[in-house]
Amino acid sequence: MIGLAGAGVAGIAATGGALALTSGKNPEPKPVAGIGDAVPFYGARQAGIITPAQDRLHFVAFDVITGKKAELLAMLEAWTAAAARMTAGLDAGTIGAVGGIPEAPPDDTGEAIGLPASGLTLTIGFGPGLFRDAGGKDRFGIADRKPQALADLPHFPGDAIDPRISGGDICIQACAHDPQVAVHAVRNLARIGMGVVSVRWSQLGFGRTSSTSVSQDTPRNLFGFKDGTANLKAEETALLDDHLWVKPGDGPEWMAGGSYLVSRKIRMIVETWDRTSLVEQETIVGRTKGTGAPLTGKAEFDEPDFAAVDGEGEPVIALEAHVRLAHHSQNSGARMLRRGYNYVDGSDGLGRLDAGLFFISYQRDPHRQFVPVQTALARKDVMNEYIRHVSSGLFACPPGLVAADDHWGRALLS
Numbered sequence: 558m559i560g561l562a563g564a565g566v567a568g569i570a571a572t573g574g575a576l577a578l579t580s581g582k583n584p585e586p587k588p589v590a591g592i593g594d595a596v597p598f599y600g601a602r603q604a605g606i607i608t609p610a611q612d613r614l615h616f617v618a619f620d621v622i623t624g625k626k627a628e629l630l631a632m633l634e635a636w637t638a639a640a641a642r643m644t645a646g647l648d649a650g651t652i653g654a655v656g657g658i659p660e661a662p663p664d665d666t667g668e669a670i671g672l673p674a675s676g677l678t679l680t681i682g683f684g685p686g687l688f689r690d691a692g693g694k695d696r697f698g699i700a701d702r703k704p705q706a707l708a709d710l711p712h713f714p715g716d717a718i719d720p721r722i723s724g725g726d727i728c729i730q731a732c733a734h735d736p737q738v739a740v741h742a743v744r745n746l747a748r749i750g751m752g753v754v755s756v757r758w759s760q761l762g763f764g765r766t767s768s769t770s771v772s773q774d775t776p777r778n779l780f781g782f783k784d785g786t787a788n789l790k791a792e793e794t795a796l797l798d799d800h801l802w803v804k805p806g807d808g809p810e811w812m813a814g815g816s817y818l819v820s821r822k823i824r825m826i827v828e829t830w831d832r833t834s835l836v837e838q839e840t841i842v843g844r845t846k847g848t849g850a851p852l853t854g855k856a857e858f859d860e861p862d863f864a865a866v867d868g869e870g871e872p873v874i875a876l877e878a879h880v881r882l883a884h885h886s887q888n889s890g891a892r893m894l895r896r897g898y899n900y901v902d903g904s905d906g907l908g909r910l911d912a913g914l915f916f917i918s919y920q921r922d923p924h925r926q927f928v929p930v931q932t933a934l935a936r937k938d939v940m941n942e943y944i945r946h947v948s949s950g951l952f953a954c955p956p957g958l959v960a961a962d963d964h965w966g967r968a969l970l971s
Contacts, residue, residue: 592734593673598644603957605678606801606816606919607791607894609770611732614762614898615739616820616915617747618725618950619754621687626697630970632753636681636746637964646674649745666748668741675735679742681965682818682952685709687726702969704808706817706922707953713935715946722758722822722948730818730917736761758948760822762898762915769896775849775857779825779899779912780943782842783849786857787884789894800892803921811968814956816919819927822900822948825913830943841939843878851880863887879940882933891926893918913944923951 592612596604623629639649648654650664657663688703689695712718729746733739740761747756766778767785771792778784789796798804805813830838835846843861844851851861853873863881865873874881885892896919901912920926935941955968 593675595645595674596676596678598641598679599959599961600957601814601959602802603680603815603954604644605680605730605732606896606954607769607797608676608678608732609773609791610765610767610896611676611678612734612763612765613732613736613739614765614915615731615736615743615759616762616917617729617731617743617759618684618757619727619729619747619750620757621696621726621753622755623753624696626970628753629697630966632750633966633970634964635749637958639745639749640679640742640965641961643669643742643745644674644677644679646672646677649742649749666741666744668744669738672735672738672741675733675738677731677733677738677742679746680730680732680818680954682728682730682954683966683969684725684727684950684952686724697970699969702809702811704812704817704953706803706808706924707951708924710819710923710949710951711928711932713931713946715935715941716949717945717947718949719947722760724950725757725952727754728818728820728950728952736763760900760915760948761902762900764899766897766899766914767895769894778914779827779901780830780838780842782838782844782846783857784897784914785895786844786849789892796892797894800921800926801894801919807921812953812955815954816894816921817923818950818952818954819916819918819920819923820948820950820952821916821931821946823914823916824911824945824947826909826943826945827912828909833943840875841879841943843874843880852878875939877937877939879934879938882938883930888930888933891929893920893926893930919954 596608598604621629643649648665652664654663654665654667654670685703685707688700729743731739731742743759765776767788768775769788769791771790775783775786789800801816803812803815839845839852849857850859851874853862853865861874861880861884863874867873881887895917897914897916900915901910903911905911918927
């Protein structure tokens with residue numbers, strides 16, 4: 558199956574990566590690929606991390622329901638073959654949605670027939686429960702390979718985490734420019750994994766809330782503000798080496814070159830926010846709503862001046878402003894690469910929008926990067942009056958596959 562997948566994507570696999578990186582201090586913008594184009598599946602890094610953020614997301618977390626390592630390895634091998642094909646714009650299986658005998662189920666569900674690859678990326682991560690289950694059992698003999706950085710996240714002040722939509726043994730992040738392409742990919746992986754894994758929870762997202770490349774404009778979140786202005790960019794290779802990619806010696810060898818994913822579903826109380834004055838909104842965020850400039854600057858990418866005071870000696874950017882509390886200069890230099898999306902999941906029983914931000918960040922060590930930043934925000938951020946953290950996940954995303962004879966999970970489980 559791997560060989561067949563490789564044959565289908567050989568042309569794009571030869572490029573070895575989704576984005577050519579530069580090392581200059583002021584990198585030139587790179588053109589964004591067409592929305593129908595394929596993103597290479599094979600490369601030293603998994604696609605979907607520094608790949609220019611696509612417009613749509615389908616994120617899913619699975620529980621492993623088998624106790625047999627051979628079954629899990631076989632599923633991951635089949636998943637890899639299907640992922641390589643689907644990211645190239647092909648059917649999930651070699652027979653396809655309509656090419657088999659009528660009396661047999663197709664090996665593709667068919668809803669992406671006629672659609673291009675749409676920039677689809679599939680990124681896999683392994684959660685703490687894969688190493689020891691809820692009862693403490695080492696089902697697959699890999700407990701000694703669990704990275705220290707994969708220790709459970711702490712409870713933060715104000716958390717309202719629902720365990721039914723949190724955690725998971727394996728996650729798949731499917732990003733694409735067409736939502737049907739992303740849903741098709743997740744649906745087929747779930748179909749292939751039946752009997753080995755079951756879906757624990759999933760989340761659809763639209764409208765990326767950060768830029769991962771200098772080629773992209775900064776998007777807006779559902780509060781109407783530009784989001785992720787200070788995000789790490791794919792072209793900042795030196796910063797990525799320091800803050801994003803796991804280095805040899807950081808932990809077990811199978812994670813070297815990978816990254817750690819934190820997911821947080823953050824519900825926004827948009828009805829209350831919408832009744833808040835513009836000046837108060839800008840004070841809470843620490844930026845202007847129109848241009849995204851810090852309150853101490855004129856343009857979006859001006860560096861915030863946290864020492865600036867007004868005529869009465871008060872900080873221009875409030876001590877509790879979101880931009881101050883989240884800024885790396887206020888958190889011992891901790892930085893992350895954010896890759897979140899807006900979501901709207903209908904309405905609740907009180908007629909309010911169930912909407913907000915599905916936050917995703919990648920970092921070299923979540924306990925040294927995400928945890929201190931979120932601790933500061935949870936304790937002091939005035940924005941907490943308008944948001945609720947309802948879901949949480951932590952996953953170890955290994956490096957990419959450099960050839961079609963490898964598959965997801967082999968370095969960990971073999």
